Amino acid sequence: MTTRKDFLIQTGLLAAGTVLLPSFTMLPNNQENNLGVQLYTFRNEMAADAVGTLKKIAALGIKQIETALSHNGRYYGLQPKEMKKVCEDLGLTLRSGHVALDDQWQQSMDEAAESGQEYLLCSSLPFKGQTISNYKRVAEAFNKAGEECKKRNLKFGYHNHDYEFDTHKGKVLYDLLLDNTQPDLVYMELDLGWVVVAGKDPIDYFERYEGRFPLWHLKDMDMTKKESTEFGKGGLDIPKMLRHKKASGLQYIFIEQEEYSSTPFESMAHNMAFMKNM
Numbered sequence: 001m002t003t004r005k006d007f008l009i010q011t012g013l014l015a016a017g018t019v020l021l022p023s024f025t026m027l028p029n030n031q032e033n034n035l036g037v038q039l040y041t042f043r044n045e046m047a048a049d050a051v052g053t054l055k056k057i058a059a060l061g062i063k064q065i066e067t068a069l070s071h072n073g074r075y076y077g078l079q080p081k082e083m084k085k086v087c088e089d090l091g092l093t094l095r096s097g098h099v100a101l102d103d104q105w106q107q108s109m110d111e112a113a114e115s116g117q118e119y120l121l122c123s124s125l126p127f128k129g130q131t132i133s134n135y136k137r138v139a140e141a142f143n144k145a146g147e148e149c150k151k152r153n154l155k156f157g158y159h160n161h162d163y164e165f166d167t168h169k170g171k172v173l174y175d176l177l178l179d180n181t182q183p184d185l186v187y188m189e190l191d192l193g194w195v196v197v198a199g200k201d202p203i204d205y206f207e208r209y210e211g212r213f214p215l216w217h218l219k220d221m222d223m224t225k226k227e228s229t230e231f232g233k234g235g236l237d238i239p240k241m242l243r244h245k246k247a248s249g250l251q252y253i254f255i256e257q258e259e260y261s262s263t264p265f266e267s268m269a270h271n272m273a274f275m276k277n278m
Contacts, residue, residue, distance in 0.1 A: 033063045033064070033093075034063070034064065034251065034252050034253060035061075035062060035063060035064065035252075035253050035255070035275070036062060036063060036064025036065055036066055036093075036095060036096075036252055036253065036254045036255070037057060037062050037064070037065065037066070037254060037255050037256070037268065038066045038068060038098075038217060038254045038255070038256035039065065039066065039067050039068055039076075040068040040098075040256060040258065041255065041256055041257050041258070041264050041267075041268065042057065042264050042265075043068070043070065045264065045265075046070065046076045047070060047071060047072060047076065050072075050075075050076035050077060050078060050086075051078075051086055054086060054087065054090055054092065055090060056265060057092070057268075058090040058091055058092055060265075060268055060269060060272055061272055062092070062255075062268075062272070063091065063092060063093060064092070064093050064095045064096075064252055064253075064254065065087055065092050065093065065094050065095060065096075066095060066096040066097060066098065066119075066121075066254045067083075067094070067096070067097040067098065068097075068098045068123070069098060069099060069100065069123070074097060074099060074108065074111055075111070075115070080111045080112070080114040080115035081114055081115065081116075083115055084115045084116045084117075094115055094116065094117045095117060095118055095119060095252060096117060096118065096119035096120070096121060096157075096189075096215065096252070096254070097112055097115070097117055097119070097120055097121065098121050098122075098123035098159060099112075099120060099121070099122065099123065100122065100123065100124065100126070101122045101126040101141060101142075101145055102126065105145070108120065109148060109149060109152055109154065110152075112152075112154055113152040113153065113154060117154070118154070118155055119154070119155045119156075119157055119187065119189075119215065120149055120154050120155070120156055120157070121156070121157040121158060121159050121189055121215075122142070122145065122156070122157070122158050122159070123159050124161075125138055125164075126138060126141055127141070130163065130166050130168060130173060131168050132168050132169060132171055132173070132176060135173045135176040135177060135180075136176060136180055138177065139176065139177050139179075139180035139181045139186075140180070142156070142158060142177070142181050142185075142186045143180075143181055143182055143185055143186060145186075146181070146182065146184075146185025146186045147185060149185075150185065155187050156185065156186060156187065157186065157187035157188060157189050157215060158177065158186065158188055158189065159189040159191060159217065160174060160188075160189075160190065160191050160194055160195070161191065161194050162194040162195075162197045162198040163198075164177065164198075165195070165198035165199070165200050172200075178205075178209050178212060183211070183212055187212075187214055187215065188209075188212050188213050188214075188215070189213070189214075189215035189216065189217060189254075190202060190205065190213040190215070190216055190217070190248070191216075191217035191219060191256070192216060192217065192218060192219060192236055192241055193217065193218075193219030193220060193221040193228060193234075193236060193256075194217075194219070194221075196221060196223070196235055196236055197221050197223070197226055197235075202241060202244075202248075203240070203241070203244050203247075206244050206247040206248040207244075207247055210247050210248075210249070211247075211248070211249035212248075212249060213248040213249055213250065214248075214249050214250060214251040214252065215250075215251065215252050215253075215254065216241075216248070216250060216252075216253045216254065217254055217255075217256045218231075218238065218241075218253050218254070218255050218256070219236070219255070219256045219257065219258075220232065220233060220234035220235070220236045220238065221234045221235055221236060222234050222235075223235040227258065227259045228256070228257045228258045228259050229257075229259065229261075230257070230260075230261060230267050230270045230271060230274070231270065231271045231274035231275070232274050238274075238278065239278055242278075255268065255271055257271070
């Protein structure tokens with residue numbers, strides 16, 4: 001059985017007893033510090049030991065953290081300021097967080113402001129219905145949420161899945177969100193994996209809606225199983241995507257992987273090595 005240490009040695013990430021930070025020349029502004037992880041990747045580990053898991057994440061060379069809703073709250077049982085402090089002590093930046101636009105929205109904004117994070121992202125549609133009228137209603141709610149966040153020095157955004165790319169009456173529903181939201185109030189986090197699963201091309205969106213996607217979920221996808229996989233094993237051409245980062249307006253990448261060949265730590269080590277060797 002290959003241990004995590006063996007895996008790190010094989011992928012070139014472990015040297016002299018420490019994990020080395022790769023130089024990512026294709027990242028925005030050539031800054032490896034813009035590479036992060038969505039903590040849903042480590043959901044079980046964060047639930048069991050949040051601080052210990054963050055230490056292991058930092059050891060992989062990751063610098064940016066994006067939280068997700070969990071059974072232990074928005075910050076995995078930690079208080080917002082406590083989460084910020086733990087991250088800072090480990091050389092991490094608590095950059096973003098996924099929440100719902102629901103009856104706890106005010107608390108979500110208050111806690112995000114207290115944590116010092118920059119982005120607060122809605123991770124699913126607040127109203128259900130794959131229709132033009134519903135998506136226009138959602139866009140209106142997003143503009144309002146963006147205004148509320150701006151007053152707290154937060155940036156509001158939305159993270160897509162694949163269903164937003166359904167068509168109703170000849171119109172792609174995701175396009176309605178882009179067409180009916182204000183760019184200075186609603187920032188899009190494009191999940192590139194779900195875009196390609198939906199049969200769309202992320203680069204088409206970069207070109208048609210230039211600068212609207214400062215955040216990415218970088219996720220390779222097994223196109224047969226329709227689930228995430230390690231970088232280079234799926235249907236997403238990652239080097240090609242990064243060549244179009246300027247049109248995207250890319251600032252931060254959050255790697256997310258929901259299914260694994262072995263463990264999330266080994267999968268993430270593989271992904272970091274892929275980025276280094278690209």
